[in-house]
Amino acid sequence: MTDKLGEALxxxxxSYKGKMKQTAIESGxxxxxxxxxxxxxxxxxxxxxxxxxxxxxxxxxxxxxxxxKDLLNDxxxxxxxxxxxxxxxxxxxxxxxxxxMDRVQQVDKIxxxxxxxxxxxxxxxxxxxxxxxxxxNLNKPTTQD
Amino acid sequence: MTDKLGEALxxxxxSYKGKMKQTAIESGxxxxxxxxxxxxxxxxxxxxxxxxxxxxxxxxxxxxxxxxKDLLNDxxxxxxxxxxxxxxxxxxxxxxxxxxMDRVQQVDKIxxxxxxxxxxxxxxxxxxxxxxxxxxNLNKPTTQD
DNA sequence: AGTTTTTGGTTGACTAAGTCAACCGAGAAT
DNA sequence: ATTCTCGGTTGACTTAGTCAACCAAAAACT
Numbered sequence: 001m002t003d004k005l006g007e008a009l010x011x012x013x014x015s016y017k018g019k020m021k022q023t024a025i026e027s028g029x030x031x032x033x034x035x036x037x038x039x040x041x042x043x044x045x046x047x048x049x050x051x052x053x054x055x056x057x058x059x060x061x062x063x064x065x066x067x068x069k070d071l072l073n074d075x076x077x078x079x080x081x082x083x084x085x086x087x088x089x090x091x092x093x094x095x096x097x098x099x100x101m102d103r104v105q106q107v108d109k110i111x112x113x114x115x116x117x118x119x120x121x122x123x124x125x126x127x128x129x130x131x132x133x134x135x136x137n138l139n140k141p142t143t144q145d
Numbered sequence: 146m147t148d149k150l151g152e153a154l155x156x157x158x159x160s161y162k163g164k165m166k167q168t169a170i171e172s173g174x175x176x177x178x179x180x181x182x183x184x185x186x187x188x189x190x191x192x193x194x195x196x197x198x199x200x201x202x203x204x205x206x207x208x209x210x211x212x213x214k215d216l217l218n219d220x221x222x223x224x225x226x227x228x229x230x231x232x233x234x235x236x237x238x239x240x241x242x243x244x245x246m247d248r249v250q251q252v253d254k255i256x257x258x259x260x261x262x263x264x265x266x267x268x269x270x271x272x273x274x275x276x277x278x279x280x281x282n283l284n285k286p287t288t289q290d
Numbered sequence: 291a292g293t294t295t296t297t298g299g300t301t302g303a304c305t306a307a308g309t310c311a312a313c314c315g316a317g318a319a320t
Numbered sequence: 321a322t323t324c325t326c327g328g329t330t331g332a333c334t335t336a337g338t339c340a341a342c343c344a345a346a347a348a349c350t
Binding site for chain 4: 159194195196206207209210211213214230232233234
Binding site: 177178205207 | 305
């Protein structure tokens with residue numbers, strides 16, 4: 001039974017992403033998934049930096065740099081220089097960014113609702129906490145590493 | 146709490162894939178993830194077809210066609226024509242395919258073990274069954290679809 | 291002070307994954 | 321016999337993710 005873990009996971013995110021994307025498009029959001037994840041970071045962290053995003057999402061810094069470039073081009077975020085530190089940049093949502101995140105939140109909610117239709121809150125919470133435990137286990141360095 | 150679902154999932158497969166890849170490389174397996182998933186299909190389904198893989202893994206048929214091409218090139222699988230139906234192909238593992246799948250199974254086991262170190266079998270099984278339920282919910286067409 | 295190291299970020303070049311549409315030839319249906 | 325469907329292939333493209341080289345600002349180190 002437990003050998004289905006990998007496949008179950010893989011198929012789940014595939015469908016999850018698909019549903020998110022579909023719902024997003026229906027709401028007129030044309031931004032890629034990873035960009036939305038980054039936007040969420042910037043939303044939650046005041047004066048967010050590229051490194052913050054990279055660490056929080058576990059993405060390569062090059063990937064983050066490119067995402068930020070896109071988001072700046074699309075005017076969803078703005079960059080200001082830190083007064084005390086000249087190399088790190090402070091990212092914040094623009095008006096347009098705040099507006100799109102409102103809609104993203106809706107999309108999130110719809111998808112989550114659909115996905116957990118037949119499940120209890122307890123089941124979902126167990127699921128999430130198991131997921132977080134597995135994540136921790138995976139990232140924990142092994143003795144022979 | 147349940148709003149972490151998306152992030153938790155995303156990070157989990159990210160790390161899961163990463164660990165799988167790393168362990169695979171350590172075992173001398175240089176085949177991409179999706180190819181391994183396809184190989185598993187071919188292993189489990191006697192006289193597997195491209196459509197079988199596509200349906201089972203939820204992949205686009207073009208993607209499957211390309212994966213099969215690669216696997217044929219690498220001589221992990223072989224194709225024979227069906228005697229009664231001339232357009233569908235029957236795929237099976239070669240000797241090399243069987244051999245690599247042995248090692249893949251090891252990699253799978255190691256990764257799974259690491260990932261579920263601190264968890265009980267019951268927790269894992271609940272996790273999987275919740276994942277499968279969510280998958281079903283996502284793929285269930287909505288009334289207003 | 292001056293030099294090395296670290297840090298935050300950018301770019302190039304690439305692999306892997308996934309999507310969409312057009313297409314082909316073989317069967318089945320009409 | 322012609323149309324329709326089916327299994328598969330290809331082209332062209334977007335999104336993800338990785339790795340290494342690089343640059344300039346800023347700490348750290350004698």
